[in-house]
Amino acid sequence: MSWIKEGELNLLEKISASILKAGPMPKHVAFIMDGNRRFARRKNMERQEGHMQGFDKLAETLRWCKHLNIQEVTVYAFSIENFKRTKDEVEGLMELAKQKFERLLEERENLEKHGVCIRVLGDLNLLPLDLQRLIAKAVLATRAHNKCFLNVCFAYTSRYEMTNAVREMAWGVEQGLIQASDVSEALLSQCLYSNNSPNPDLLIRTSGEVRLSDFLLWQTSHTCLVFQSVLWPEYSFWNLCEAILQYQVNHKSIQNARDVHREHQKLLQLEADRTCALSAEHLQRHGNGKPADAGRRQEALSHYVARRQERVRHFLEALTTKRDSFFTDLCDGGLA
Template identity: 35%
Template sequence: METEAESVPALLKLLRILVYFLRKLLWRVLSVGAIPKHIAFIVDGNRTYAKKKNLDDEASYRAAFTALLFICKYCSELGVKHLTFFAFSIDNFRRTPQQIKCVMDLLLEKTQLLLKEENLVKKYGVRVIFVGNLQLLNEPLRLAAEKAMAATAGNSKIIISVCVAYKSSNEIVCAIQKSCKHQLNAESCALKMPKMRPSKSIKLVHLQKYLSMSVVPNPNILIRTSGETRLSDFLLWQTTNCLLYSPAALWPEIGLRHLVWAILNYQRLYPYLERKKDQV
């Protein structure tokens, strides 16, 4: 006869199955409206969470990574193709060496795990892109990031951009420099071949292609946790026509309800956002 202790795992399994089908039903209902192609996240509130739960930095960052995995899972089930996470700003290098080391070590650990599980990543069609000044990263992490991008380059079901050592103002300055360099090279060629007449002005469309985030479409929704409403130098160029959502939850506390609420608000404002996009 089955004991009470033996029945608990079976009950938990049944509960997980029930939750899964309820989530599938929720996605079906949401799919009646417009589904965002790209959702970006400012991962905020990890240190506050650590203080709130009396955790050390490493434990809070691991909780943050678990939250990130659940968000990726939910978005993949719903059909959101592009996800972007602001993991570490250039300004964050001003933090204590211990805090920087915790983040870098965790990023290295998870990137190496991704490389180890390459077949599983290919099965689910996950492509990972690291965006930012990767030269600022320590060599092991930078090499692992480059290997991960090369290993997943052929995948396209869901594309995850990780902004690390990133600032939007730095991205824009670098794009201007590259655009000017291209223009100078074009003018140099025109001197040798007079029939070539490059434009003397730098147009927005030319500048945009040199942005490091140009590999993905502009986000439809930007979510910043911990109730903050600042962009903090993140995707300044790309968020001109984007829904901003700032739940009070700290990043490790973010869950399904926050994602659903953001999407419902996006669907409510979708006609207005599309009209604004057409006016650009």
């Protein structure tokens, strides 16, 4: 089945979508697509068929999101913990992923028409090399598209992602690109796999489980969480509408919490900058060792902030280059 399922909403769905869109709409929705195996057991089918139907449901859900003007979707496709499943099931999931990314590459023109950018978040080194190369080709083939975004979390857990972000900052310090004092909550966010995306507005988990299972723990601190009992292959347009309604009911409190957190981050960064700027060493350079007056303190602070921002900018550019090189190297110099 295609990644992008064509087709319009029926009349009732169109009316409902119009009503929903009159209120605040999530721009970024994340899904924990749970219940494929239970669905297969219930229907007396092979597990692999349950996973296949789960992928088909993703394609249908992306169509609904498109009609609801949801510009970004993130899905939990394969957790690092899933490697603990039986050998047959893991191999089957890897084979399914290969088939779907091969199909994606066959649909480049359709993806370009819809402006779909595919990103794959996770440690691709844990995957078979042929799958790594297919993923790299898909990412590079769609990276210039900017109308809508699909983030596929594959070989991913949130704790692994955060640990990797800390490693990236440590690498920046070792390379002399940033200083230890530049490390902050905001910088860590920019070192996550998801650094190119805004945090999700709404996270939906199906199958009745009420836990995040190590998915986007950092990014969902101010996100509406909706847990639904339906198994993922049975997910419907109306289930999605129900989740969006819950988001709309809670939108104001979520937005207030985000605003408060954003202001708190700014204050913390300002205090950290002020402490560094007014250190004895810095004043020695910019104040000739004399007690600093208010004007000189402000000058020192402005100078320090400008230098910190420049260091961080160069570090993030280097980090982007390093990550891009990983994909281009996998493609052996091209998409052919």
